[in-house]
Amino acid sequence: MTYHGVLRKMETEFAKPVQYYLVFENDFINFNQLLNKTIQIEFVKHECLNCHLDKPIYRQGFCKSCFFDIPQAADWIMKPELSTAHLDQEDRDLEYEKKVQLKPHIVYLANSSNVKVGVTRKTQVPTRWIDQGAHEAIEIVEVPNRYLAGITEVALKDHVADKTNWRKMLKNDVDDENLVTWREKLKAFIPEEALDFYIETNTETEIEFPVLRYPIKPKSLNIEKQQRYQGVLKGIKGQYLIFEDDTVFNIRSNEGIVVNISVI
Known part of the structure; x- marks a missing residue:
């Protein structure tokens, strides 16, 4: 076939x-x-x-x-801290940008090749973690727009990785981590604007791949x-x-x- x-x-x-x-x-x-x-x-x-x-x-x-023309490929897609829809400022298409940016977003920790921080729309949990090959993940904050998620990710990048080593992920050469402990440790570095959205009590999501x-x-x-x-x-x-x-x-x-x- x-x-x-x-x-x-x-x-x-x-x-x-x-x-x-x-x-x-x-x-x-x-x-x-x-x-x-x-x-x-x-x-x-x-x-x-x-x-x-x-x-x-x-x-x-x-x-x-x-x-270089469509809003689906604008810089704020990869760098959410560049989002401006919450200010009513257009990048390429304000209607599209409001539709995507002004929705609840999650800042999370995922363990695929190592513990890393990332951002995704709330509706993309756990899809985003699956796409990254993470065998465990946890939410850190849930914020009302993409900008707040972006500045939180930027702040946490100084203390945890933000990239996946794809070879290590595919070899399954990874250790289990206590992501609750990681979440609690990183709370001190969350920007003040996002601190009220910190998730105090949650558990890891575990993912099994075929x-x-x-x-x-x-x-x-x-x-x-x-x-x-x-x-x-x-x-x-x-x-x-x-x-x-x-x-x-x-x-x-x-x-x-x-x-x-x-x-x-």
Whole structure:
């Protein structure tokens, strides 16, 4: 059977283990059902997630012209502290920015390769943690807008990591941490504007991924360069497919690429 479509990040269902779905326009794949099966991935072309033209993908699934034009790729997406909708100030599209920025946001700790701090909209919990391959996570504050979450993250970055080591995460070379203790330790560094939103009592969320075998030396698949790849699927973690030969394929970083995926 062959599936055809443009790659977007896998949709997930929080279960034990997490269920992974790659959704195309007219079909979808539940990758959990394909564990231990041989899969072939073939590059077809590019398709910008915004203009849908066959143009080279620049970042985040968008061609270069769209990336520097649309509000979905503005700087405040990656740097929430740059959000200005709460001041009624437009960056690229104030209506869109209000829709996204003026919603409850969570500052959290997640443990994937190490303990890191991050920001997400409340509606994206626990999806965001799953996408990062975190096996445990906890909320620190719940604030009413993206700006407050952003300045809190910036303040905490001086005391805890804000990046994930993807190789370490995929090898499952991680230790369990007491995130409640981490949360309590970091409270002292939360900005005054956000301190009233600190979450006093909560527990860790634990996440189980569908992995039969973790890679020893993960090597990233560049499907655009290689054009075609075939391997036995051994697991899914974060937004990565993990294959028997230690090849890993990051669906998220290949958004905007049209592929054929065949089950051999």
